[in-house]
Amino acid sequence: MGDFHDDSMLMIPPPGFKFIPKNETVCGKPGCFECFDIYCERCESKDRRIVELEMRNNDLVKYITQLQGRLFGTRMGGGGSNSLGGAQPFFGANKGVGGGPSSGGAGGSPTGPGGEPFAYIQSPVLYDPNLNTSYVATTTFAPAPGDTVAGAAQSVSR
Structure with a gap:
C-alpha cells in the first residue's frame, strides 16, 4: 500500500x-x-438546507392533512346522518364504483382483504381538462392483510 x-x-x-x-x-x-x-x-x-426543507415539507403535509380532515369531515358530515362524516356512502352504497383498487375483484369491496378502513383522505375538487370533468380523489386506509400486531392491539383496547 x-x-x-x-x-x-x-x-x-x-x-x-x-x-x-x-x-x-x-x-x-x-x-x-x-x-x-x-x-x-x-x-x-446546501444538503443540510435541503434536509431541513424536506422535514418542513413533511410537517406541512401533516398539517394540511389534518385541515383537510376537519374541512371535509365538517362539510361532508353536515348533509348526512352517518357518524363517519359522509364516508359511509363511499364504503357502502358505492362499492366498486369508479375503478377502485378492488372494484373488479370477487368481493367487490373497496376495503380489500385487510378489513374495514379506519381512515380516509379526500382531495379538494380537481379538474381534468382532458376529460372536461371535475372529480374528487379519495384514499382509504385499512389494516394490512395478516397484520397480527394491529389485530392484537385492537382486541386489547376494546
Missing part, C-alpha cells in the same frame, strides 16, 4: 474545497486519492 501512494497523482482542491481523511491512518501526502476525500462546505450547507 505504501508503494502505491508514492507513485499516485496528488489532488489539488479547487477554491472553497478542502481535504477530509477517509481513514484514521493516512499516508501523509496531502491530496492522495486513497487517503482523502474532497469536502465542499457550501455543498454541505
